[in-house]
Amino acid sequence: xxxxxxxxxxxxxxxxxxxxxxxxxxxxxxxxxxxxxxxxxxxxxxxxxxxxxxxxxxxxxxxxxxxxxxxxxxxxxxxxxxxxxxxxxxxxxxxxxxxxxxxxxxxxxxxxxxxxxxxxxxxxxxxxxxxxxxxxxxxx
Amino acid sequence: xxxxxxxxxxxxxxxxxxxxxxxxxxxxxxxxxxxxxxxxxxxxxxxxxxxxxxxxxxxxxxxxxxxxxxxxxxxxxxxxxxxxxxxxxxxxxxxxxxxxxxxxxxxxxxxxxxxxxxxxxxxxxxxxxxxxxxxxxxxxxxxxxxxxxxxxxxxxxxxxxxxxxxxxxxxxxxxxxxxxxxxxxxxxxxxxxxxxxxxxxxxxxxxxxxxxxxxxxxxxxxxxxxxxxxxxxxxxxxxxxxxxxxxxxxxxxxxxxxxxxxxxxxxxxxxxxxxxxxxxxxxxxxxxxxxxxxxxxxxxxxxxxxxxxxxxxxxxxxxxxxxxxxxxxxxxxxxxxxxxxxxxxxxxxxxxxxxxxxxxxxxxxxxxxxxxxxxxxxxxxxxxxxxxxxxxxxxxxxxxxxxxxxxxxxxx
Numbered sequence: 001x002x003x004x005x006x007x008x009x010x011x012x013x014x015x016x017x018x019x020x021x022x023x024x025x026x027x028x029x030x031x032x033x034x035x036x037x038x039x040x041x042x043x044x045x046x047x048x049x050x051x052x053x054x055x056x057x058x059x060x061x062x063x064x065x066x067x068x069x070x071x072x073x074x075x076x077x078x079x080x081x082x083x084x085x086x087x088x089x090x091x092x093x094x095x096x097x098x099x100x101x102x103x104x105x106x107x108x109x110x111x112x113x114x115x116x117x118x119x120x121x122x123x124x125x126x127x128x129x130x131x132x133x134x135x136x137x138x139x140x
Numbered sequence: 141x142x143x144x145x146x147x148x149x150x151x152x153x154x155x156x157x158x159x160x161x162x163x164x165x166x167x168x169x170x171x172x173x174x175x176x177x178x179x180x181x182x183x184x185x186x187x188x189x190x191x192x193x194x195x196x197x198x199x200x201x202x203x204x205x206x207x208x209x210x211x212x213x214x215x216x217x218x219x220x221x222x223x224x225x226x227x228x229x230x231x232x233x234x235x236x237x238x239x240x241x242x243x244x245x246x247x248x249x250x251x252x253x254x255x256x257x258x259x260x261x262x263x264x265x266x267x268x269x270x271x272x273x274x275x276x277x278x279x280x281x282x283x284x285x286x287x288x289x290x291x292x293x294x295x296x297x298x299x300x301x302x303x304x305x306x307x308x309x310x311x312x313x314x315x316x317x318x319x320x321x322x323x324x325x326x327x328x329x330x331x332x333x334x335x336x337x338x339x340x341x342x343x344x345x346x347x348x349x350x351x352x353x354x355x356x357x358x359x360x361x362x363x364x365x366x367x368x369x370x371x372x373x374x375x376x377x378x379x380x381x382x383x384x385x386x387x388x389x390x391x392x393x394x395x396x397x398x399x400x401x402x403x404x405x406x407x408x409x410x411x412x413x414x415x416x417x418x419x420x421x422x423x424x425x426x427x428x429x430x431x432x433x434x435x436x437x438x439x440x441x442x443x444x445x446x447x448x449x450x451x452x453x454x455x456x457x458x459x460x461x462x463x464x465x466x467x468x469x470x471x472x473x474x475x476x477x478x479x480x481x482x483x484x485x486x487x488x489x490x491x492x493x494x495x496x497x498x499x500x501x502x503x504x505x506x507x508x509x510x511x512x513x514x515x516x517x518x519x520x521x522x523x524x525x526x527x528x529x530x531x532x533x534x535x536x537x538x539x540x541x542x543x544x545x546x547x548x549x550x551x552x
Binding site for chain 1: 531
């Protein structure tokens with residue numbers, strides 16, 4: 001797949017000036033990890049959130065295997081979740097991400113995957129907080 | 141580097157995408173200019189000097205094309221490009237012999253225009269065998285032998301693949317086709333002028349030629365159609381009967397002149413170009429592979445044209461690498477597959493794992509590529525692959541000793 005008409009500068013910016021690339025300790029109780037996508041599809045996002053005792057997201061990290069739009073979408077997602085409560089973060093929509101990055105129609109699925117990644121990370125965090133539920137080996 | 145709309149910057153990316161197209165060789169431009177300015181006659185005008193001089197130029201170009209491939213100039217028909225030539229060869233031959241022959245053999249790694257022509261013929265009631273290729277990209281000659289049927293009219297196998305650069309065993313294929321008395325067509329767009337081709341040596345009956353792949357102009361190509369034994373084909377384009385009735389339409393003299401000149405220049409430069417390009421290719425591959433682990437070269441290492449290098453960088457997605465290498469014009473797979481979101485069908489045909497197929501980049505080295513350009517490309521490539529791997533969850537998992545094939549990925 002070739003790069004489409006001039007990659008939007010916002011997208012390039014997220015690669016050239018990365019924010020929040022990296023990892024948090026997935027074994028920490030207050031860290032939620034979401035892993036979405038599949039290598040066979042050319043898109044895999046890992047998004048992690050660190051939540052404080054008040055339910056506020058204080059840190060976030062991401063790693064992505066995917067095109068520039070996928071990297072930018074997940075990068076933007078980590079920027080946006082910081083400082084939000086879990087419920088606020090769950091309200092982040094893929095359409096907002098796509099609009100912010102001026103994603104063309106053919107790249108909308110990248111923003112959808114980023115929204116999935118946020119939800120997966122928060123779901124993982126919630127699961128870890130509930131001591132009654134068995135922590136199933138949730139890879140997604 | 142400059143991007144459109146970028147105010148003021150005059151630098152442009154390095155051009156490393158010669159399989160997509162090539163710049164005009166200055167000698168080719170020189171040959172064309174008189175026919176774009178003063179000598180503008182229609183080469184089919186019989187009654188005045190404008191026509192006669194235009195025709196003479198066209199015939200000279202025809203000889204130049206023929207000389208490059210060991211053909212007679214009467215066997216060269218000018219077309220708008222290799223796509224048209226491929227359409228003519230496949231549809232034209234199939235339809236001419238359709239009363240007795242209904243079967244065609246081709247491969248899964250052909251250019252889209254060949255595959256699409258075959259698909260179109262299937263809707264007309266023809267049967268097509270799409271031969272698979274081995275992991276190295278080459279066809280299995282035994283499978284080819286087994287594929288012949290009593291009513292096979294044509295075998296079409298491209299000489300050099302535009303995505304991965306592998307070179308099919310054309311000599312052997314020609315021999316097999318002759319033995320079966322079946323016409324052999326080859327799409328030689330990426331091969332002529334780069335490797336020696338001889339239609340008699342290789343027992344080729346039809347050949348497609350592209351101008352803009354060999355430092356000639358865009359919008360022109362040719363088809364070689366053997367006269368002895370005679371290959372007949374039903375024309376695609378009807379009209380005044382130009383080009384022996386096989387391709388009506390005014391031959392665009394300046395473009396034909398350009399194609400002829402490109403062929404002549406290529407013949408002169410072939411040996412030197414091949415040697416230089418081989419060295420540069422070796423340099424690029426060796427440097428990258430010595431610095432970066434987990435890089436796969438797609439296609440046979442030996443049976444290939446050196447100037448087309450397709451590498452897969454595991455755990456890094458191809459398009460992100462292209463974006464990162466913004467100072468270099470490269471491609472991930474062929475331009476023709478760029479509209480879809482699927483990974484390249486050529487890589488799929490050679491059995492590349494889907495995630496590696498998404499991680500491939502094609503490097504094109506040509507007549508005008510310099511050592512500095514190769515070194516810069518290599519340096520940037522190494523730098524950004526390393527950087528993207530730092531950003532890759534797959535690389536992280538592999539470093540932690542996780543087997544990616546054991547993961548249950550989410551559907552999307």
